[in-house]
Amino acid sequence: MADAPEGILETALYVDDLRAAESFYAGVMGLERIVEVEGRHIFFRCGDGVLLLFVPEQTEKPPSDPAMPVPPHGAYGPGHACFRVEAEALDGWRSRLEGAGVAIETDFRWPNGARSIYFRDPAGNSLEISEPKLWGLS
Amino acid sequence: MADAPEGILETALYVDDLRAAESFYAGVMGLERIVEVEGRHIFFRCGDGVLLLFVPEQTEKPPSDPAMPVPPHGAYGPGHACFRVEAEALDGWRSRLEGAGVAIETDFRWPNGARSIYFRDPAGNSLEISEPKLWGLS
Numbered sequence: 001m002a003d004a005p006e007g008i009l010e011t012a013l014y015v016d017d018l019r020a021a022e023s024f025y026a027g028v029m030g031l032e033r034i035v036e037v038e039g040r041h042i043f044f045r046c047g048d049g050v051l052l053l054f055v056p057e058q059t060e061k062p063p064s065d066p067a068m069p070v071p072p073h074g075a076y077g078p079g080h081a082c083f084r085v086e087a088e089a090l091d092g093w094r095s096r097l098e099g100a101g102v103a104i105e106t107d108f109r110w111p112n113g114a115r116s117i118y119f120r121d122p123a124g125n126s127l128e129i130s131e132p133k134l135w136g137l138s
Numbered sequence: 139m140a141d142a143p144e145g146i147l148e149t150a151l152y153v154d155d156l157r158a159a160e161s162f163y164a165g166v167m168g169l170e171r172i173v174e175v176e177g178r179h180i181f182f183r184c185g186d187g188v189l190l191l192f193v194p195e196q197t198e199k200p201p202s203d204p205a206m207p208v209p210p211h212g213a214y215g216p217g218h219a220c221f222r223v224e225a226e227a228l229d230g231w232r233s234r235l236e237g238a239g240v241a242i243e244t245d246f247r248w249p250n251g252a253r254s255i256y257f258r259d260p261a262g263n264s265l266e267i268s269e270p271k272l273w274g275l276s
Contacts, residue, residue, distance in 0.1 A: 003227075004168035007185025009268060009275075010220035011149040014213065030142035034273070047145025049187075049222075050273050056215065069244045071256045073264035075152065075213040077194065082148035084187075089141075106207045118209045126211035130147060135172070135188050137147075 012052040013079045015123035018042045021053045024122050028100045029083070051081070082116070082128035084137075090115050093129050110134060150190040151217045153261035156180045159191045162260050166238045167221070189219070220254070220266035222275075228253050231267050248272060 015021045022042055025031045031044035031051065040058040044051045056074030063069045085093060094104060094117055105118045105126075114134035119127055132138055153159045160180055163169045169182035169189065178196040182189045194212030201207045223231060232242060232255055243256040243264075252272035257265055270276055 004170070005184060005221035005223050005267065007222045008146065008149045008187050008189060008219060009222035009270065009272065010218070010266065011146045012218040014217075032142070045273070046143060048270075048275055049146050051146060052218065054218070059218075060215070067246070068248065069246060071243045071258075071264050073216040073218045075215040075217045077198070077213040078211040079152075079213045079217070080148070080150040080190065080192070080197075080211045081146060083143035084145045084147035085143050105209045108205070108207060110206065120209075126209050128148065129143065132147065132186075134147065135183070137186055 008049055010050050010052050011046075011081050012054060012073075013081060013121070013123070013125045014056045014075050015053045015121070015125070016055065017122060018053065018055065020122035024102075025051065025053065028097065028102060046083070078120075078124045078126050080126045080128070082130055082134075084132055085129055087115065087131040087133070090117060090129065090131065093117060112136075146187060148188050148190050149184075149219050150192060150211075151219060151259070151261070151263045152194045152213050153191045153259070153263070154193065155260060156191065156193065158260035162240075163189065163191065166235065166240060184221070216258075216262045216264050218264045218266070220268055220272075222270055223267055225253065225269040225271070228255060228267065228269065231255060250274075 025044050034043050034045050036042040041054045060072045060074035102119050107117045109115050116128050116130040172181050172183050174180040179192045198210045198212035240257050245255045247253050254266050254268040
């Protein structure tokens with residue numbers, strides 16, 4: 001098999017309210033905001049990747065700048081992403097989320113013993129926080 | 139600001155055809171398939187993360203296993219993700235994609251000099267392959 005990409009550089013979710021997204025992803029999740037185009041998107045650094053929050057009604061429009069012809073995209077309905085933390089940090093994350101008024105939707109262990117905590121962002125996306133051994137990673 | 143997660147462990151896209159997704163993500167992108175639940179999802183390892191391809195009509199159903207109450211999710215319409223490769227590998231990736239019959243939707247440089255190549259997966263998701271300096275990463 002040919003070489004694969006080294007990793008995923010950008011993970012995207014879609015939201016309806018960028019201010020609510022900023023409050024949540026910066027204020028609760030602790031991510032660093034790196035760029036925003038008002039009304040269209042807000043991006044956050046997360047480890048060695050970037051989390052992109054897009055407003056789909058804007059990103060599905062054809063590109064207007066010939067120098068940066070970013071193709072249209074845009075999805076509706078709850079998406080999913082999972083954040084990686086160390087196993088020992090999961091109790092603290094649960095407390096932090098609850099302390100911020102974020103409902104814990106479920107918190108369980110997979111057959112391999114890895115623990116996952118699920119919750120929602122303000123747009124209704126299904127977020128998970130888990131430990132690397134979920135996928136046999138260290 | 140409180141600590142942030144270490145990174146993104148799972149990136150999700152939605153597809154309508156898991157066999158087409160496997161042909162593309164394994165056969166063209168070179169990703170290692172790690173698990174499949176027939177008709178519902180297929181997952182691939184990608185560097186230190188996992189790319190999840192879900193059929194939204196299945197994942198939006200409430201969980202049926204009380205031991206693994208995975209919350210429902212599911213989005214419709216073209217999503218987006220970006221793969222990370224070294225800058226020197228981008229010419230080879232363009233050739234590889236074209237050789238596999240994948241149309242290059244656009245290929246340009248951002249103001250910071252980083253090059254992005256855009257194409258679509260069989261489900262119409264907007265995929266990008268770029269170099270880490272796009273986001274000031276090394």
